[in-house]
Amino acid sequence: MFSTLLMLFTEGSFAQSIVGKWKTIDDSSGKERSIVEIYKTGDKYFGKIVKLFREPGEPQDPLCVECKGEKKDKRILGMEIITNLEYDPKDEEYTDGEILDPENGNVYDCKIWLDESGKLKVRGYLYFLYRTQTWLPADS
Numbered sequence: 001m002f003s004t005l006l007m008l009f010t011e012g013s014f015a016q017s018i019v020g021k022w023k024t025i026d027d028s029s030g031k032e033r034s035i036v037e038i039y040k041t042g043d044k045y046f047g048k049i050v051k052l053f054r055e056p057g058e059p060q061d062p063l064c065v066e067c068k069g070e071k072k073d074k075r076i077l078g079m080e081i082i083t084n085l086e087y088d089p090k091d092e093e094y095t096d097g098e099i100l101d102p103e104n105g106n107v108y109d110c111k112i113w114l115d116e117s118g119k120l121k122v123r124g125y126l127y128f129l130y131r132t133q134t135w136l137p138a139d140s
Contacts, residue, residue, distance in 0.1 A: 016114045016118070018038050018045065018094060018112055018114065018120060019038055019039060019040055019045070020037070020038060020137065020138070021035050021036070021037045021038075021050065021137075021138035021139075022035065022036050022037075022038060022047075022120050022135040022136065022137065022138055023035055023135060023136045023137070023138045024036060024133065024135050025133070025134065025135070025136065027131075027133065031053070032053045033052070033053055034049050034050075034051060034052050034053060035049070035050050035051040035138045036048065036049055036050070036081065036082070036135070037050045038082065043086060043087075044083075044084050044085060044086055044097075045082070045084075045085040045086075045087070045094055045097065045112075046080055046082055046083055046084070046085070047080065047081055047082030047099075048078060048079060048080045048081065048082075049076055049077055049078065049079050049081060049102070050077075050078070051077070052076065052077055061075060061077060062075075062076050062102075063075060063076065064076050064079060064102045064105065065105075066102075066103070066104050066105030066106075067100070067102065067105040068105055071100070071105075072105075076102045079100075079102060080100075081099060081100040081101075081102060082097060082098070082099050082100075082110060082112075083097055083098050083099075084096065084097045084098060085097030085110065085112060091113075092113060092114075093111055093112065093113040094111065094112040094113065095110075095111045095112075096109075097109075097110045097111075097112075098110050099122065099124045101124070108124030108125055108126055109124070109125050109126065110122070110123065110124055110125075111123045111125070115134075118137065119134050119135065119136055119137075120134070120135040120136075120137075121133075121134060121135075122134075122135055
């Protein structure tokens with residue numbers, strides 16, 4: 001009994017958490033775009049934009065003009081863009097959530113995992129089409 005409990009505790013202690021601040025990188029330019037803070041509420045994980053990196057000439061406090069519903073024309077800064085992720089301990093992934101792309105207002109199914117180097121892999125997908133981004137720890 002004790003060895004079973006010890007084994008369960010040990011396995012769980014090595015799992016890395018996605019909770020924290022992550023730097024998003026633009027796919028085409030390679031430039032920093034934002035910092036997203038991922039947090040846990042109950043058994044689910046969420047993420048909101050806490051900082052934007054804007055170029056001179058770009059709106060410094062942009063609105064989500066392409067969003068639909070309650071997020072339409074709301075400030076992107078502070079917006080929740082990741083919702084309802086659940087941790088799957090078997091695959092060590094966070095799944096069954098959604099991610100919003102505030103550039104085009106589209107919402108995608110989402111899956112997130114940490115790679116072996118501690119970078120966050122964020123995959124948005126629609127049916128069999130998907131795109132995976134690599135996010136970096138915000139302190140890097």
